[in-house]
């Protein structure tokens with residue numbers, strides 16, 4: 002799951018809010034750099050880094066509290082600082098050295114996708130009520146709004162639905178609607194904003210429209226807009242679905258960054274995360 006999140010994120014990042022003409026290069030033949038940001042090919046962004054943080058809290062079996070999560074978000078950023086965070090949050094993290102400082106100083110009033118993009122690892126939990134509770138808890142740290150929370154719960158439940166085989170792919174929107182209000186049963190159309198609900202909506206649409214991970218990834222990027230987040234959510238959700246073929250091109254695995262918190266680290270953590278299932 003974490004590997005696919007990182008691949009979706011790193012593949013999608015160079016297409017984030019680019020001119021639509023560049024979307025013609027969405028061919029899965031390798032990683033690109035962003036035309037404006039100088040994003041290095043194969044490098045992931047905040048979506049993956051914060052998903053790793055949540056996975057680590059689960060795997061290390063430290064209590065899933067606001068304090069431990071805040072400590073982990075801050076530590077994950079400072080051990081491996083990177084661009085790709087929203088500008089304001091990046092500046093905030095640069096001057097925030099402890100979880101306590103994060104909790105004391107953040108204004109968690111955003112409706113954007115920050116809480117949804119990191120929620121998929123919570124899907125490993127056995128009980129949908131636990132998935133919902135923990136997705137809500139982590140969302141409220143930074144996105145304590147109805148939309149911020151609902152989008153995070155939905156993203157976590159997509160991964161839960163497939164990991165725990167709660168039903169066929171075609172019914173994932175219906176399942177979401179039973180747990181969290183949202184437009185899950187009508188297809189998303191057009192460019193995706195940075196709003197959490199829109200990103201999860203687009204990710205669900207891509208999953209419903211394709212039965213291969215490569216098809217889903219291309220569809221996420223083809224929407225245009227905040228596509229690294231759409232791709233991270235969709236890949237995190239769909240990575241272990243029984244009726245979705247795992248066919249991401251090898252070049253996207255080998256080309257993924259492999260520094261201290263890159264591919265090898267991600268795969269090792271992934272194995273421990275999935276063992277919790």
Ligand SMILES: [Mg+2]
Pocket residue numbers: 010046047048085086229230
């Ligand atoms: Mg991102």
